[in-house]
Amino acid sequence: MDINVCNGECNVMSVIIAVIIFLILAPLVGGLISGADRIITARMQSRVGPPVLQPFYDVLKLFGKQNLVVNKYHGDYVLCFLIFTILSGCIFFGGGNLLLAIFALIVANVFIVLAAYCSNSPYALIGADRELLQMLSAEPMLLLTAVALFQVTGSFNVSEIIKTNRMPFIYLPGVFIALTYILTIKLRKSPFDLSTSHHGHQELVKGLTTEFAGPSLAYFEIAHWYETVFMLGLVYLFFANVPILGVLVVIGVYFIEILIDNVNARFKWELMLKSAWLATLILGVGNLFLLYILSF
Amino acid sequence: MGFFKKSPWVLHYDGSSCNGCDIEVLAALMPKYDIERFGIINTGNPKHADVFLITGSVNSQNIDVIKNLYEQMGEPKVVVAVGACACTGHFFAECYNTLGGIDKVIPVDVYAPGCAARPEVIIDAVVKGLAVLEEKKKNKQK
Amino acid sequence: MDWVTFLILFPLIPAVLLLFTKKNYEAQKWIVLISSILIIIGSIGLAVEQIGHTGGFRYISSHFTNNLVMLGDVIVALVFLYICRSLPLKKYWIPLMVVIQYGLVLYYDFAGKMPEMNRYIFLDNLAVIMALVIGIVGCLIAVYTVGYMKKYHEHHHEIPDRSHLFIATVFLFFFAMYGLVFSNSITWIYFFWEITTLCSFIMISYSKTEEAMNNAFRAVWMLLIGGLAFAMGIIYAANVCNTIDLQLLLASKKSLVLVPILFLCFAGMNKAAQYPFGGWLLGAMVAPTPSSALLHSSTMVKAGVYLVLRCSPILQDTDAGAIIALIGGLSFLAGSALAISQRNAKKVLAYSTIANLGLIILCAGIGTPFTLSAALLLIIFHAVAKALMFISVGSVDNATGSQDIEDMYGLCYNMHRMGIIMIIGISGMFLAPFGMLISKMAVIQALALRNPIFPPIVIFGGSLMLFFWTKWMGYLIAITDKKPVEYHKDIGIEWIGLWGLAGLTIISVVFYPYIGKLWIVPMYGECPLFSEGVQLTILLMLVMMILPPLTIVARRRNVVFTKPYLAGVNVEEKGEYLGSLGASRSWSFRNYYIEKYFSEKKLLNATILSSLILWILMFVMENVMS
């Protein structure tokens, strides 16, 4: 999204302002996106769907619920998940190092996996393992995106990437497509909702999140909003020099994600891993190769 | 705060229903009735749910399960008995292993009668349950 | 006497003293403690002395020292032949290799064909950092070893107690390592080089079981291949380049000295267990755990990468360098992938060592200042975290009698402190903001410039690593329903090593920019990694890492404890559910090992084959070109 206000000289003040704006706006934007998502999904299934503010109602309700835990530690890991997700977003929208932002996101992800591992529930454990597989599938492409953007714009710093006067997308169409493929995994959408299934009444129950109740689940949801905004921000970077186009593309990409979500059944993990790595290798790395050859 | 009214998440458990009521519950989720309009989601996980929707009666097989699921739901929570079976045991009440309505095991807040209970009734029942939910929340805060 | 001489020669004193402490645990303890402290002081003293300097030679003009080294060569050769006496006749080629390489080197030595030189000692910041790693990490392991060996023999009565010999070998190792990093003459390096091989043989064969002997000899013959390459490098350098002064070689024209340097790199990568020679490091697991800790972290394999790093100025911008980087990358990928399919903790660690060393080699092969800085950081962080991991696995093994990761389910619950230490170690290996990840980030940044091959290798390998470390960590922090098992917690002096290394893992994150500024920047120049911004973010993350322990300490209100969801059929008995027919069954969970894709059967041969092809390709290419 276009919250990354780090143009002009990127001094400490503007970074702090950007971070504060991010902290406040991101959950709002993320929640609204999620609400719109639910409406559009409902419309695609010829239903009416909930109000657009439904995700906020859900989260606020969850805060009112009893905090059920299976042991005294597992709620804390969820909190860490939230904190590190926010941190990764702050690094990103504060114009910091893209790699560092992604690594912070990975740390956040590790925490959510640990939360599931420590819950001692078979469903959560399966979810944890699958989340790990999702990370294994998606992480390479995320990092590769950072490398690719660096090769085009000459910097790992988001603040400098958005100042570029060429459009990264033109140089990196393959990377862009592969990233949108991976996006489905990161947004936990079908066909890649392996670790936390959309619908509870399945073999997984709720996977990773099965044991989170009340406030813990609310933290998870909020973190997911931040995560969504971060991911879409990453998409935006490909069109950073034309902000309007960037926003349009972000909206378009998210719509496509919803569409994919609605027309697919869940993949098995092998298919996910193979297809994601193939996309990364062929589209992502292939794109870099082309870039390398052509820029001679 | 009134958010329980806006986002009741449902756990649907099939006790020993003939499946008639279950179909009606599902029908309520489908496009025609679309209960997601009210923010209702079928979670399938007691830890996430606010409303315990039971169809069918209690018997000696499922009594422990019902108790267990009820225990695993976080406060505040409501129990909605859907269908005549869940309310009273209906014509299974006399069976050798049937114990009767759900209220034999756990406190039921709303009864949705009918054989099978119509989707409208189910939606009505859940919405009634929301008022109870809010009340419980308030009581707890006191 | 200056620090260098002190560091090289001093470890010999405890090594000799320890030989006379058979079964005298108290004496061992005090000798090790005191000499460890002295060695650590020596290393730090040397490092402080070198702040701001870049490098310099120590001239030794007397022939006496050189003759001593020659004599040492003869002794080492004889010892090699002596240990080969128990080999069956059909393994004649092992002693043959000894004879050939020593024959060549000694012939040149005694026939006076070695070119004259007098700059025998070279000290620069690379050597200083190596000395710090060897001294601090190594000595912490040495202290740990004393306690470990005592317990080891309490559990393994069938093995004769020769722990004094084992610990003496540890100090002999230090002697060899210090000699190796400070020497400038390649014949001297060769002398120390072979001593490390000898030490690893003694350690691996410690238990004298059949498996141990087999693995020890496997290590010896694999390492002797490297030794042979080293000897050939020496001969080539003496004959063609007319010098055996390493710095002189490195300063010569690339095309002239590339061949001997490649021989040295081959030896280095052989010692660093890069494919196709990964096998010996895995076999080394049979030894008592401290030896693995030592071999994998501060000594042995680090000697290998040190040599390649030394040679990297020649490799920079050559095709050979690129291929070496590729082989490193291959080992990185293969090691990380293979580790996924392993259940044995030590095997996982061994594969991850191969992988991480591959990454260092990759950096060295590229050879730009930025990658070299990253490689140095990798060496430091890897040594600390890997040593910590090995010794904690050793202690867990002593306590529970198992090295299987599946048996570590809920370890934090059963052995609190041990679990926490292990978590610190694992975090150090892969999690931001800890060391290895900082370095990996540096590597990616350094490689990213217009290169389509290496960044993906690092990225994919890194993701594979993330997978196996996280699933291990998850196992550690799991909280089971079962009652905590009271493992005997008679860990004594080992705590020094354990907490020392755990502390170092964390402290090194805080202080790495200073290490960078004081020693790395003067050598390799500025590196964006040490910039304020990155440093600040990393510190911020580190502070946030303290949150989980804090929140655990702070008691939470309003939490209600329940049991995990088991589809409504929980049984009162914890961890069980009501199965069909009313019987209660326990559920269990096993991790993913994905043997379908990542098993040794699937990957190992392909890896070895492709690395062989790369090596052959490289040597052929160089010969065609030169």
Ligand code: SF4
């Ligand atoms: S109330 Fe009627 S429809 Fe519903 S479960 Fe009972 S018998 Fe079936």
